[in-house]
Amino acid sequence: MNTLSYKTVSANKKTVNKEWVVVDAQGEILGRLCSKIAMMIRGKHKPTFTPNVDCGDNVIVINADKVKLTGNKLSDKVYVRYTGYPGGQRFVSPKVLMAKHPERIIEKAVRGMLPKNRLGRALYGNLHVYAGSTHPHSAQDPKEVKL
Numbered sequence: 340m341n342t343l344s345y346k347t348v349s350a351n352k353k354t355v356n357k358e359w360v361v362v363d364a365q366g367e368i369l370g371r372l373c374s375k376i377a378m379m380i381r382g383k384h385k386p387t388f389t390p391n392v393d394c395g396d397n398v399i400v401i402n403a404d405k406v407k408l409t410g411n412k413l414s415d416k417v418y419v420r421y422t423g424y425p426g427g428q429r430f431v432s433p434k435v436l437m438a439k440h441p442e443r444i445i446e447k448a449v450r451g452m453l454p455k456n457r458l459g460r461a462l463y464g465n466l467h468v469y470a471g472s473t474h475p476h477s478a479q480d481p482k483e484v485k486l
Contacts, residue, residue, distance in 0.1 A: 350389040355382075358396045359481035361474070365402040367486065368409055369448055375486045376400065376445075377452035380465050393458065397465045399481055404441035404470040408433055418447065442468040 382395030453459040
């Protein structure tokens, strides 16, 4: 038998085929939407997926302000951050965050689903979230994806 058929092909920066994708978040549930987005950014939906390479797509999320949270998460869930100063622990609920910066809800959820290393930080740069229904990436000719 031919031994070339046994070779596993690993993707690298030159052989990766990256695309631009638009996802509409209107009426979607936050966690379910973000897990699919994280999978697309990582490239796990492609047959050429390689764990140590950025082989995912660039994802544009529109209508981020119209995403839904189930149950009492809108008031009970708490996002925690620390300023670095004594007594600098800050808490914010999704309701307040949605009022000020609606994009950050999706950004925080997707970032938490990506690897916690250099690759994860690089992959996070492939996410573009916008509160309205327009985006400035029309030059990349993104294709619409239904999740």
